[in-house]
Every structure is written in structure tokens, then in C-alpha cells.
Amino acid sequence: MARKPDTPPDRDTQRFHEDRASDTVRGADQPDIERGVAVIRDTVNTLRPKPGVYRMQDARGDVLYVGKARALKNRVANYTQVDRLPNRLRRMVSQTRSMTIVTTNSEAEALLLEAQLIKRFRPPYNVLLRDDKSFPFILLRADHAFPRIQKHRGARKAKGNYYGPFASAGSVNTTINALQKLFLLRSCNDGFFSRRDRPCLLYQIRRCSAPCVGRIEEAEYGELVRQAREFLGGKSGAVQREIEAQMQQAAEALDFERAAMLRDRLRAATFIQGSQAINAEGVGNADVFAMAVSRGQVAVQAFFIRGGQNWGHRAFFPSHTDGLDEAEVMTAFLAQFYEEVPPARLILLDRELPEAALLAEALAESAGGRVEISVPQRGDRRRLMEQAQRNAVEALERRMAESGTRARVMRELAEFLELPEVPQRIEVYDNSHIQGTNALGAMIVAGPEGFIKSQYRKWNIKTARTDDDFGMMREVMTRRFGRLAQDGGHDDDAGRAEGTWPDLVLIDGGKGQMSAVRDALGELGIEDVPLIAIAKGPHHGREGREVFHFPDGREKTLPVNSPVLFHLQNMRDEVHRFAIGAHRAKRSRGITASPLDEIPGIGPARKRALLLHFGTAGKVRAASLEDLQRAPGVSAAVAQTVYDFYHPGG
Numbered sequence: 001m002a003r004k005p006d007t008p009p010d011r012d013t014q015r016f017h018e019d020r021a022s023d024t025v026r027g028a029d030q031p032d033i034e035r036g037v038a039v040i041r042d043t044v045n046t047l048r049p050k051p052g053v054y055r056m057q058d059a060r061g062d063v064l065y066v067g068k069a070r071a072l073k074n075r076v077a078n079y080t081q082v083d084r085l086p087n088r089l090r091r092m093v094s095q096t097r098s099m100t101i102v103t104t105n106s107e108a109e110a111l112l113l114e115a116q117l118i119k120r121f122r123p124p125y126n127v128l129l130r131d132d133k134s135f136p137f138i139l140l141r142a143d144h145a146f147p148r149i150q151k152h153r154g155a156r157k158a159k160g161n162y163y164g165p166f167a168s169a170g171s172v173n174t175t176i177n178a179l180q181k182l183f184l185l186r187s188c189n190d191g192f193f194s195r196r197d198r199p200c201l202l203y204q205i206r207r208c209s210a211p212c213v214g215r216i217e218e219a220e221y222g223e224l225v226r227q228a229r230e231f232l233g234g235k236s237g238a239v240q241r242e243i244e245a246q247m248q249q250a251a252e253a254l255d256f257e258r259a260a261m262l263r264d265r266l267r268a269a270t271f272i273q274g275s276q277a278i279n280a281e282g283v284g285n286a287d288v289f290a291m292a293v294s295r296g297q298v299a300v301q302a303f304f305i306r307g308g309q310n311w312g313h314r315a316f317f318p319s320h321t322d323g324l325d326e327a328e329v330m331t332a333f334l335a336q337f338y339e340e341v342p343p344a345r346l347i348l349l350d351r352e353l354p355e356a357a358l359l360a361e362a363l364a365e366s367a368g369g370r371v372e373i374s375v376p377q378r379g380d381r382r383r384l385m386e387q388a389q390r391n392a393v394e395a396l397e398r399r400m401a402e403s404g405t406r407a408r409v410m411r412e413l414a415e416f417l418e419l420p421e422v423p424q425r426i427e428v429y430d431n432s433h434i435q436g437t438n439a440l441g442a443m444i445v446a447g448p449e450g451f452i453k454s455q456y457r458k459w460n461i462k463t464a465r466t467d468d469d470f471g472m473m474r475e476v477m478t479r480r481f482g483r484l485a486q487d488g489g490h491d492d493d494a495g496r497a498e499g500t501w502p503d504l505v506l507i508d509g510g511k512g513q514m515s516a517v518r519d520a521l522g523e524l525g526i527e528d529v530p531l532i533a534i535a536k537g538p539h540h541g542r543e544g545r546e547v548f549h550f551p552d553g554r555e556k557t558l559p560v561n562s563p564v565l566f567h568l569q570n571m572r573d574e575v576h577r578f579a580i581g582a583h584r585a586k587r588s589r590g591i592t593a594s595p596l597d598e599i600p601g602i603g604p605a606r607k608r609a610l611l612l613h614f615g616t617a618g619k620v621r622a623a624s625l626e627d628l629q630r631a632p633g634v635s636a637a638v639a640q641t642v643y644d645f646y647h648p649g650g
Contacts, residue, residue: 033082036096040079043099047073051110052103053117056096056125063121064092068110072101088323092125108362111355115335127332128319135341136172137164138179140228145218146193146211147225149185151176163232165304165341167312175311177207181268183228184209184216206264234284234307240266283308283380287343290350290388291330292396296322297403299396300333301388305344313388315395327353338363347373350385405563410448413564416556417532417548423503424448428571429517430508431461431472432579439464441476442579446571458582470516473507477520481529502529508572510535514549534572546572599645602638609633610642621646 043054049071056065069075079085079093104110118126139152141160151172156162166172180187186208188200193212202208209216209224216224231239247262288303298321304311316337321329331353343363353359356373363371376382410422426446431439439461445452459479464471484500507513514533521529533549546565548556558565602610613631614620620628620642628639 033090033094036093037080037082039096039098040076040093043101044073044077044080047076047101049073050103051105051107052101053110053113054102055100055117055121055123056092057098057100058095059097061098063117063123064095065123065125066114066117066121068107068114070107070110072103086323088125108358111335111358111362112339115339118332118336119339124320127321127324127329127336129316129333129336135165135167136169137162137166138172138176138232139163140185140225140232144190146186146221148189148193149176149179149183149187149228161229161232163306164311167302167304167314171312178268179228179231180207182231182265183224184265185224185228186211188212206261232307234309283384284346285344286346286348286381288348288384288388289330289334290385290392291326292389292392293326294396294400297396297400298326298329299392299399300330301392301395302337303384303388305384313391315392315399317396317399327351331355331359334359335362338366343367343371345369345371347371348381348385349373349375350389351375406448409563409567413567416558416564417504417530418550419504419530421503422448423530425500425502426504426506426571427502428506428508428575429473429476430572430575430579431469431476432582439472440579440582441472442575442582443476443480444571444575444578446574451574456578458579469509470512473509473513473516474520477517478524481521481524481526504530504532506568506571506575507531507533508575509533510547511549511553514551518551534568599642601641606634606638 050073051068051070052072053066053068054072054076055063056067058064067075076099079089079096082090082093085093102113104113118128122128134153137152137156139150139156139158139160139162141147141150141158143159147160151169152158152162164172166175176187179185180202184207186193187202196212199210199213199215200208203210203215209221211218211221227239227242243262243266247259247266250256250259250262283305285307286303286305288305290301292299292301298318300316300318301313302316303313316333318329318333330349330351334347343366345367347360347363349356352375353373360371360373376385407422413419414422424447428444428446429441431441441459441461443457445455457480459476461472461475464475505517507517510533514531517531517533521527521531531551535547535549536545545557545560546569548558548568550556558568610620610628610631611617613634614623614627623643625639625643628634628642629636631639634642
């Protein structure tokens with residue numbers, strides 16, 4: 001089996017492949033393409049015409065391409081006819097040194113597996129969905145007498161109803177705030193709920209019904225939950241009419257306080273529906289996708305419609321699309337997009353896809369029923385699609401304008417920092433601690449497209465004194481580059497091509513930090529990595545007077561209104577944010593840590609049982625074996641484990 005690459009391929013990898021492959025196309029490296037064809041022919045001889053997925057790997061075992069086929073033997077055999085292949089695939093064949101084959105029960109199953117493997121390996125010859133952020137959902141829990149409404153990301157393990165996806169955290173937060181005003185459902189966690197003895201501020205501002213202190217009965221709260229489910233499920237009109245009738249009854253009964261509360265709830269419902277920037281009336285539940293293409297770049301605009309309401313929209317910019325048919329790009333995009341996001345029963349597209357029926361079949365299982373993929377021709381759906389198309393064109397125009405500006409800034413940055421070329425990978429380092437405690441080092445990574453958050457790293461400081469910033473920076477550099485040099489070799493072109501070697505290292509600090517980093521890399525024999533330290537000026541950076549320190553002792557500054565300065569400050573601020581966030585998380589874990597955590601085999605439930613019985617960890621340590629055995633929920637074996645841990649040899 002091929003090993004998983006340590007990091008996703010980036011532009012360095014792509015550029016490396018393209019440079020090698022251009023020689024192949026010109027015939028300068030003909031033995032390479034012959035070796036690739038020989039590998040593929042050997043694989044074809046072992047295949048049968050069954051559906052499945054194939055992976056092409058290079059000499060290091062890194063995945064070049066993942067493909068699916070209705071008949072593996074026929075599909076893979078096509079790669080041996082190199083004269084009929086476009087240049088892009090000829091380059092891929094010239095680098096192929098092994099293949100991995102997985103058969104499936106159907107072509108639809110192969111399509112789903114292909115999307116999973118593309119997301120896992122991120123091969124340089126596949127269309128890639130760049131945005132790997134998970135989508136937020138609204139979760140209305142069902143594991144409590146008074147269910148909680150909350151934002152949710154990730155695996156859907158909690159019991160309850162999930163509504164989404166929403167396009168962004170902002171859109172889901174806005175909707176939850178309005179839903180709290182509309183249905184007065186609690187948003188606090190169960191621990192906070194159980195500790196309350198009086199209502200919190202949310203009750204005072206009429207965003208919660210305070211079930212924690214009995215201000216609402218369980219049955220009445222259940223009615224609010226029912227209305228919320230119906231509203232989020234697409235029956236917003238019926239819920240509004242129900243609230244209107246209740247308000248009318250309260251007014252007729254001269255219960256003006258209740259009537260005013262119901263009026264405020266109706267206003268919240270109107271806000272949710274009025275805040276929809278996209279008119280989706282009559283559409284129901286649907287995902288809408290439109291594509292724009294210009295000068296080799298692609299944008300896909302997505303609208304998420306649920307219950308006739310717009311739950312946000314987002315533009316995506318797939319990569320590795322050069323030379324591919326637009327329908328092929330859209331199919332690959334949708335397969336990867338729905339690898340984690342549950343599809344709507346209706347998917348509206350702006351173009352016909354040759355594999356639409358296959359894609360619908362593959363998505364039906366995760367959708368829990370039939371999925372329809374269609375191209376709207378008239379009516380509300382057509383108007384919605386035209387709006388999506390306009391948004392796609394505008395998003396691509398903005399992207400291209402931003403890319404042009406970013407490219408200019410990067411060229412000016414390279415010139416200011418005296419780099420031989422525009423850096424493709426920038427690593428920025430910082431340390432974080434409070435009076436020497438919970439010290440750690442942090443690294444963020446930036447490229448021409450922005451921050452690469454999947455490659456951020458942090459290190460717990462192990463050997464350096466935690467009150468020595470210079471020593472901590474030396475330790476981080478030694479651990480980072482020592483491992484990198486060992487794995488790839490800093491003077492090895494193949495190692496650099498993996499995209500893990502930086503073109504620029506930025507250090508948050510001044511002369512001292514620069515000296516520490518320079519000395520640490522010098523001890524490793526690394527002298528060709530550009531280093532720059534960015535220090536706040538005499539006014540602590542409030543006026544943008546940052547000073548840039550070079551390894552040779554020189555200092556340079558930039559005008560306060562320089563776009564290059566703003567870009568460097570942005571990277572410095574991002575590593576601050578990441579380092580402080582990691583430090584706070586580490587500190588929080590330390591606050592809640594218990595000496596019992598060190599005992600092997602003692603999980604949260606047994607730890608809780610011991611602490612409830614004895615009161616403190618110290619009393620657990622002092623307890624006899626007989627006392628431990630008498631603790632509720634603690635078996636004789638567990639008691640012996642705890643006793644032996646605190647009394648070794650006794």
C-alpha cells in the first residue's frame with residue numbers, strides 16, 4: 001500500500017512535477033515515460049473488467065492520481081497509449097512507478113471511494129477542492145428534558161436533529177441568535193444548566209425561557225422545541241400563523257405582557273426570513289451550484305436552501321483544473337464536496353453532467369433516499385440559478401483581482417527581503433508562555449494563496465528553560481529542521497519538492513531571536529534558508545514601525561502604509577493568535593488535570609467514582625487496598641491497579 005504523504009502537495013510539488021514533465025513531453029526524458037508505461041502494463045495484466053479505484057504512485061510512493069472506473073482493465077489500459085494522452089497525463093505516466101488497485105461492488109461505490117482517497121492524499125493530478133473547512137450545522141439536541149440549541153461542527157454523534165449545512169459560522173450564529181429570540185430555547189451546556197439557582201442574563205433580555213430555574217414547565221418547553229423543529233424543517237409559515245393566533249388570544253384575554261412577548265417572537269421570525277439575501281421561495285430543500293471559468297481559473301458558487309430559506313452561500317475555487325472539461329471539473333468537485341456534507345434531495349446545476357445519474361446514485365445512500373440532479377429551465381428555480389451564475393462570475397472576478405494584488409505584494413515582499421524569487425512557502429514562528437509555565441512554540445504556514453492551516457504545528461518545550469525565549473526558539477528550530485533534514489535532506493531537490501521546506505522563515509522577535517535561530521540552523525549545517533526577524537518598533541508597533549532584522553545584522557523598515565508591511569504584520573498576528581490559542585488550551589487542560597490521570601487504565605468514569613467516594617486525589621493515594629475495593633464502581637482489579645501505582649513494590 002502507498003504511504004500517506006506527510007503534507008498535501010502544494011505549488012512547489014506541482015511546479016516540480018511540471019518542470020520534470022515538460023522535459024518528458026519534449027522527448028528529453030523518454031526512458032521515464034517508458035518505465036511508467038511498463039508499470040501500467042504489468043498492472044493491466046492482473047486486472048479484470050470490474051469496477052474499482054486505482055492509484056498511481058511515484059518513486060517515493062506518493063500518490064500522483066486517483067481514478068475510478070466501471071471496468072478497471074479497460075480504463076487503466078488507456079494510459080499505455082501515450083500518443084493519445086494529453087500532455088498533462090503523459091507527465092503523470094512518466095512519473096508513475098507503482099499502482100494500487102481496489103475493486104468495488106459498483107461504479108457508484110467507486111465514485112465515493114475515489115472522493116475519499118482524493119481528500120486523503122490530495123494528489124497533484126486530481127481536481128482538488130481547496131476549502132477543507134467543515135461546515136457548521138444547527139443541532140437541536142434530544143438527550144435532555146429541556147433540549148439545547150447549539151452550533152455544531154464535525155462528526156454527528158450527539159442525539160438530536162441536525163439542520164444545515166450553513167455556509168459560514170457567521171450565518172449560523174446569526175440564525176441561532178434569532179432562533180433564541182423566536183423560541184426562547186436554552187443554549188447553555190448541561191453543566192451550566194444544572195448549577196443555576198437564578199436566571200442568567202439571556203432570560204433578562206428575552207432570549208431564553210429559563211428552564212434551569214423552573215420558569216417554564218417541561219410540557220410548555222416541549223411545545224417550543226416542537227415549533228423550532230417545524231420552523232427549521234421548512235414549516236415556517238405554519239409556525240408564524242400559530243404564534244399570531246396565540247398573540248391574538250393573549251390580547252383578547254388582556255394578557256398584554258404575553259402578547260408583547262409573542263409579538264417579539266414574531267419579529268424574530270420575520271428577521272430570519274427577511275435577512276435572506278437570496279429569494280428561494282418555492283424551492284424547498286436544495287443545493288444550488290453554478291460555475292464560472294476565466295483564464296484557466298474556476299469558481300463554483302454554492303447556495304444552501306432549506307425550507308425555502310437561504311442558509312448561506314460560499315464560493316469555491318478548485319485547483320488542478322487546467323486542460324479539463326468543465327463538466328469533469330464540476331463532477332469531481334461535487335463528489336469531493338459531498339464526501340462529508342450530507343446532500344440535499346434536490347441538487348440544481350447550471351450545466352448537464354454526463355455522469356449525473358451515477359453521481360445521484362452514489363449520493364442517495366448518504367442522503368437517505370433518492371437524490372435528484374437537474375438543470376432548471378424556467379420558474380423560481382431558473383431565476384435562482386441565474387442569481388447563482390452571477391455570483392459565480394463576480395466571485396471569480398474578485399478572486400482574480402485579489403490574486404493579482406497578492407502576486408504584486410509577494411513580488412515586492414521578495415524584493416524588500418532580498419529573496420531570489422517569490423516565496424511559495426513561508427513559515428512564521430513564535431513562543432507563548434506565562435511566567436515560564438505551559439510553554440510552547442508555534443509555527444504557521446503561508447503561501448501565495450494565503451494561510452495553509454492544515455500545516456500549522458506546535459511544540460511543547462521540553463529541554464529549554466521556559467523563562468529563556470532564546471533557548472525556546474533554539475529548541476523549536478532544532479526539532480523542526482533537524483527532523484526535516486533527516487527526512488528529506490536540505491540539499492536534496494526531491495526533499496524540497498515535497499513542499500515542506502520553507503522558502504522564507506519569519507521569526508517574531510529581534511536580534512536575540514535572530515541569533516538563536518541562526519545558530520541553531522548553523523549547528524545543523526543549514527545555511528541557505530532565508531531568515532528574517534520582525535520586531536515591534538519603539539512604539540510597540542502601534543504606528544507600524546516594525547523593524548526587520550537580517551542574519552548579517554542589518555535592519556530595514558517599511559513605510560507605515562506599505563501593503564508589504566500589512567502582509568507581514570498579518571502573518572505575525574496570525575502566529576500570535578495560533579500560539580496564544582494553543583497555550584490557552586494547554587493551560588486549561590492543566591487546570592482540570594488530576595493526579596489520577598497518570599494511573600494507566602483509569603478512565604473518566606472510574607476517576608469520577610474514586611473522587612466522589614474519597615473526596616480528593618490525596619485521599620485516594622492514602623487509601624488502603626481494602627478501602628479502594630469498597631469504593632462504588634471500582635472493581636478489585638482496578639483497586640489493585642490504583643494501589644500498586646501509589647505503592648510500588650509494596
